[in-house]
Amino acid sequence: MILLLLLPTTRSSVKFLVSCSNQVSYFNSSNLIENSEMSSNFKSIPIIDVSPLLCNKWGDVENEGVSEVVKQLDQACKEAGFFYVKGHGISDSLIKEVRDMTRKFFDLPYDEKVKIKMSSETGFRGYQRIGENVTQGKADMHEAIDCYREVKAGMYGDLGKAVEGFNKWPDSPSNFYSVVSENILRGLALALGGCPGEFEGERAGDPFWVMRFIGYPGISDAKGLEMPENDIGCGAHTDYGLLTLVNQDDEIPALQYVITACITEFSAIILKQFLVSIKCVSKVRNQAGEWIWAVPIPGTFVCNIGDMLKIWSNGLYESTLHRVINNSPKYRVSVAFFYEPNFDAVIEPLEFCKQKLGGIEKCERAIYGEHLVRKVLTNFVA
Numbered sequence: 001m002i003l004l005l006l007l008p009t010t011r012s013s014v015k016f017l018v019s020c021s022n023q024v025s026y027f028n029s030s031n032l033i034e035n036s037e038m039s040s041n042f043k044s045i046p047i048i049d050v051s052p053l054l055c056n057k058w059g060d061v062e063n064e065g066v067s068e069v070v071k072q073l074d075q076a077c078k079e080a081g082f083f084y085v086k087g088h089g090i091s092d093s094l095i096k097e098v099r100d101m102t103r104k105f106f107d108l109p110y111d112e113k114v115k116i117k118m119s120s121e122t123g124f125r126g127y128q129r130i131g132e133n134v135t136q137g138k139a140d141m142h143e144a145i146d147c148y149r150e151v152k153a154g155m156y157g158d159l160g161k162a163v164e165g166f167n168k169w170p171d172s173p174s175n176f177y178s179v180v181s182e183n184i185l186r187g188l189a190l191a192l193g194g195c196p197g198e199f200e201g202e203r204a205g206d207p208f209w210v211m212r213f214i215g216y217p218g219i220s221d222a223k224g225l226e227m228p229e230n231d232i233g234c235g236a237h238t239d240y241g242l243l244t245l246v247n248q249d250d251e252i253p254a255l256q257y258v259i260t261a262c263i264t265e266f267s268a269i270i271l272k273q274f275l276v277s278i279k280c281v282s283k284v285r286n287q288a289g290e291w292i293w294a295v296p297i298p299g300t301f302v303c304n305i306g307d308m309l310k311i312w313s314n315g316l317y318e319s320t321l322h323r324v325i326n327n328s329p330k331y332r333v334s335v336a337f338f339y340e341p342n343f344d345a346v347i348e349p350l351e352f353c354k355q356k357l358g359g360i361e362k363c364e365r366a367i368y369g370e371h372l373v374r375k376v377l378t379n380f381v382a
């Protein structure tokens with residue numbers, strides 16, 4: 001399958017995205033013309049076929065297919081910071097059905113939607129209106145339904161009180177997503193140099209999963225494509241747990257990541273000049289990063305690492321900064337599944353990850369539930 005998309009990014013430049021069977025590549029038109037050595041500014045985002053992880057019985061980790069995926073996962077986490085997942089075994093029709101039912105819900109009149117309103121009384125489960133979620137001090141242009149692993153009263157003591165409650169939405173798709181996530185995590189455990197079961201038991205044997213059904217309004221026709229990119233669907237953030245799988249609408253590029261390592265092949269000066277030349281400076285997060293569109297590839301999930309895997313890996317894997325901007329006139333839906341540690345798990349750099357960095361502990365310890373509750377309590381307008 002070859003898919004070619006032209007994305008208008010700024011007035012003076014167009015980004016080409018080419019997706020073929022195992023990678024998405026992008027390059028910038030202005031640079032292409034000036035630079036005959038195309039390879040130096042050509043980067044690719046891997047599409048990883050995780051099927052060997054899903055059919056593995058995990059007794060035999062020497063399996064050739066598994067080693068190959070593990071290598072790809074390791075490279076993707078160290079270089080791009082996110083990747084596409086295919087070969088996950090979830091049918092195209094189910095993936096689409098989940099988005100369709102989400103779209104149907106958001107199509108309902110506000111009075112209907114608000115019947116399953118999220119509040120502190122529901123343990124932050126349920127519907128939140130456009131602008132209710134706040135990121136970096138700004139109201140986000142999205143509405144959503146949040147579901148969490150259900151928590152009975154008293155289950156996690158005082159810390160768990162904020163998230164006690166039951167879901168306001170059927171949680172059945174979470175079972176499928178859990179199986180895929182669990183197996184990708186086994187691959188990541190191997191990639192880091194541990195055993196496949198590293199994140200089971202007390203660490204993430206009872207994952208505090210989260211599922212968000214999200215809707216992003218399109219820009220109105222009157223504004224057109226010249227609208228400045230300030231209507232942010234979801235501001236720049238990292239995810240909180242282990243790994244995230246995003247089921248995003250086909251044909252609407254809106255999710256963007258910062259690539260942290262890939263760009264080290266350019267010198268920072270050349271990169272800066274290049275970004276100035278395409279008037280892209282405001283999008284730059286740091287010297288080594290630019291915003292990259294994670295264009296939708298039907299049948300895949302976009303996967304990124306969260307804050308807790310960053311700590312467990314001692315910073316070998318970064319929790320990748322990302323944001324959502326829906327510049328299209330169409331309403332966009334996505335369903336994000338977050339595979340997280342146990343609510344009460346203590347997270348500190350794993351010994352074998354510390355060894356890889358000369359025995360130095362690069363990340364501070366955390367308790368997952370504390371991290372989550374801190375986020376949840378500050379994520380919404382009063």
Ligand SMILES: N=C(N)NCCCC[C@H](N)C(=O)O
Pocket residue numbers: 133134135136210234235237238239240338375379
């Ligand atoms: N990982 C999760 N649950 N994502 C929810 C949206 C992230 C944005 C949130 N306001 C924030 O600032 O984190």
Ligand SMILES: O=C(O)CCC(=O)C(=O)O
Pocket residue numbers: 212214234239246248254255322324334335336
């Ligand atoms: O809608 C998306 O593509 C991503 C959503 C996201 O990043 C989040 O909810 O944490």
Ligand SMILES: [Fe+2]
Pocket residue numbers: 237238239322
């Ligand atoms: Fe996110």
